[in-house]
Amino acid sequence: MRHSQASSRYGGIRRPSVVGRRSLPHRDTARWYAPVAVTADASGVFVPVLTVYALAPEPRPLAAAATAGLCWLTIRAGHRRYLRGNLGETRGLLAAAHDWLVLLGVLAGLRALTGESSAVGSALVALAPAPLITGVTCALIHHHLTGQRHQAQALRRVLLIGEPGPVDDVAARLAARTDHAYVVVGTVLAGPGATDCGIPELGRLDASCPERVPAVPDLIPDGQDGTTVLAAARRQDADLVLVIPGPVLGGERLRRLTWAVQDAGIPLAVASGLTEVARRRLSVSSAAGLTLLHVAPPLRRGAQPLVKAVLDRAAAGVALLALAPLLALVATAVRLDSRGPVLYRQTRIGHRGTPFTLWKFRTMVPDAELRRPELESANDHTAGPLFKMRGDPRVTRLGRLLRRSSLDELPQLFNVLRGQMALVGPRPPLPEEVARYGAVELRRLGVKPGLTGPWQISGRSELSWDEGLALDLHYADNWSVTGDLDVLARTLRAVVDGRGAY
Template sequence: MRHSPGSRHGTVRRPTVVGRRSVPRRDAASWYPPFALCADALGVFGPVLAVYSVRSETEPLAAATVATLCWLAIRAGHRRYLARTLGESRGLIATLHDWLILLGLLAGLRALTGERSAIASALIGLLPALAVTGTTCVLIHRHLTGRRHQAQALRRVLVVGEAGPVDVVAAQLAARTDHAYVVVGTVLAGPGEPACGIPQLGRLDAAGPAFPPAVPDLIPEGLDGPTVLAAARGKDADLVLVVPGSLLTGERLRRLTWAVQDAGLSFALASGLTEVALRRLSVSTAAGLNLLHIAPPLRRGAQPAVKSVLDRAVAGLALTVLAPLLVLLALAVRLDSPGPVLYRQTRIGHRGVPFTLWKFRTMVADAELRRPDLESANEHVAGPLFKMRRDPRVTRLGRLLRRTSLDELPQLFNVVRGQMSLVGPRPPLPEEVARYGAVELRRLGVKPGLTGPWQVSGRSDLSWDEGLALDLFYTDNWSVTGDLDVLARTLRAVVDGRGAY
């Protein structure tokens, strides 16, 4: 099962036989664009007009109108109102990006026109746009996600390719519900039978159709086009997804594209590349070949430097602000059960370097000595982790600290010392790393984090494979803006408490 960062693990969409009535088209609600447009307009116009009127600034109506038009133009220019993109993500980082552009644009207009209103008035009036637009994006995203969990708002997909690759693609699409695609049928190229249980609607000859010399009156799709189109129409598919392989490439693939698109259907290729963030991909052409370029993960440069500075600055500020709470928690741990206040444990950090991790103690003092007796009750039997939902070694206060994640606060000292980051993979134990293979070791390519995709996606409720997939995706695809998104979602995960034990 494939997963990516964030709380994107919906109910599993099984790759079973799907009928026409059970899977409607992706009718991304028609009210999404006008709702988002109106919310954006009101989120700027109302606050700016109110603030400028209350503070007796000149021309409040004109200022509110210009700010609103600029905001809508920026959002529209970035294609935020397209029905096919609305709701596909929470859009919080995109909203912040657009808002900063709005500030720059209005500052430029202010300089050009000589407008003299107070800067504080403009900032106060524009701040609500962040909250209104951000909330709107989240509401639409949740609405769309909820519909997909109920098998609604989907696109009917016909998968074309060889049996093995078709099985892989169908299983991957069925494993998650955070996308619009549901497979309704397959057309196989060459021998073999699919094991996914999705109906086979046709078969393409392994040798491929013979393409005679170009003649204007010839049908360009050969024999493949009619077979694929008949299958697509029979299942009312609106997207043909082709998995290229040794039997589907070159001229044959090109003519199949012509046939599908000339019939008014959407056409897409599955590259076989997984777990790579979209921002790392770019396309170029050379000698008629379309080349897909993959940018390397961020390991050096400006973003890692910014991440390091932000980590230490925010952790230092948090320690200062939370100092009274830390003292109270330390006192509570001391009074709750005998033993030290802080629990020290050796963990493996960036590039395999060990360090001492600090936490408030949540277990009895001899917890490690009791662990061998509990190995048979380990709920993570498929991996190196040890987790029990009702671990008898956890103290009364410890259960509360774990549920609220307050036991993790001393790790802010690890962040200040540069041993950890605010966001990153879970820091593993030495005995866990000793069982790692080449794939698992890749998660040590970045600093471990105080929070991360694992923590905001279910924590201990996730299997080892699910948590590993999230950590690997983060390791290869992290960015500063992505870290900000994880930090914003961490609060919700802490309040929810799901998977914390």
């Protein structure tokens, strides 16, 4: 069925596709999110500033702590961090760092205006815990909300409106992942045909065009479309009407349906048809009454790619110096564990199809490549060109430990230092894999392969080929320096967990 295929492609944990009235999910998020977030933010500034200024000692510690705390809460509230629809939706680490920099600027301005005379060093020490406390609090709320959604809690009930094919596609995407708040509880189909997703059909919009709109907008009735959609929304107690425009449902008809739904007090959203495009790349404008959605191109040139390249090489150099004793210890252990070279060299395909030699600590017996043909039948990734198998007999005893801990990947820091790889990027493919690529798969070569990446923090070898490809393509088109920092932070947890490493 189309629904199950889409679930395999887009990854994640698939929710049940059929949601009846008696099994509706709970919509409310935990009520303690906002009070806990506000309390953590306030105490994360007030207590350290009061303590440091009292011990320094600095003048007026209580006034300084109260001012800093009030500014911090105002900045966070101004950026809408405490809204119920925002709390827990992201880990909030980068947002906390951004707000903290704004706080420093605001306090510096107040210092200049008031002539406040405390030492700059004392102020920085006192304010340093704020982004950490806020970031940890946001991460804990995000973790709790994610757990709630795995249990069908804190979700928004969605009524899908559109033609059968697009409805199937959107329903499959929403059901395939749990990193969002939407669960489809019903559909109203436009035009002929039926869906394959199994979600209850609660109404049908005729394929013919509706009657002309009266001249006075205030006198426009709901009309047949509006009456059908509103009845379905009220029947399932929908939190959102999600409309998918198309030949049957577009233009003036979509406009009238929007009026009917919003006049009834029900939120409405329109699916654009774009997929795997980061929100920061989108902007909206209007021309001649048309609403235009602008899509910024992926970052291929400019300041951010240059910053990424400089940071990658600098970080790789520092890491190699810091990890030199560990590298020597692992090299010695590999040499003593089994015969063969310490390092394993393999040709991989890098940026824009350029081949390079990738280095890893050897985790297999020396004749591993010669033995691969006899193991093809045991490949766990039969749907794509990737070869992975659990309990691979070619892996050495030490190799299993190195793979689970990802220590075998450390020599790739030399590849990063040489500019052949990045710290974060798609998995570097083999030449035989690339030989089987089509036009879609080749797009993942638009950026440098990475030492870590979306696959590393999303399950590694447990991902299907389609799931891993979707992650790589999304990264190639939507990467950013701040996104890379987030992936690096999450990589540590993935390495400790060891899930999917074999």
